[in-house]
Amino acid sequence: MHASVIIFYILSAFILGAALLAVTARKIFRSAIFLLFTLIGTAALFFWMGVEFVAAVQIIIYVGGIVVLIIFSIFLTQKSGEEMPKPLRNRSLFSVLALLFGFAFTYHLIYKYRFEQPAPHVFNVKVSDIGTQMLSTTEHGFVLPFEVVSILLLASMIGCIVIAMKIKPMEGNEI
Secondary structure (H helix, E strand, C coil): CCHHHHHHHHHHHHHHHHHHHHHHCCEHHHHHHHHHHHHHHHHHHHHHHCCHHHHHHHHHHHHHHHHHHHHHHHHHCCCCCCECCCCCHHHHHHHHHHHHHHHHHHHHHHHHHCCCCCCCCCCCCCHHHHHHHHCCCCCCCCHHHHHHHHHHHHHHHHHHHHHHCCCCCCCCCCC
8 A cells, every 4th residue: 555545544534534523513613623624634635636726725715714704603603602402313314314325326436437546647737827717707717606705705704793793682662
């Protein structure tokens, strides 16, 4: 077994373990921290594959932006330290069935197509080319998804502000 395969298995186990803990944690803050570890592990996997730009974007946007926004919104609510309620049995059963279906479907795809390992090649893409394509309005440009993501981030920030606002109780019988 080569060292690169061992590194892949270690990174994969770290990502899967952190993702499992993020989903099963009873405290919402711990769940957000495990999500942070999952995203950092994914960035490490990108670094290992030699796609440094995507790894840097993963760290800057997801780890530096989204997870910090989630943690701030958790702290701004009054229930940040409480445990989440246990899921209902029906939901747990459905989750286990969805998990088994996902594993069976993935196994079927791997067994059917027997993915061949391609010859390794170096990614020769300049960051300026990525930026040009990101802001291009041509057929293969990404300006629309770029704008949709920016609107999504703006909506999440407005949602955090609305959640954090404390409504003063009305005095008397005023309507």
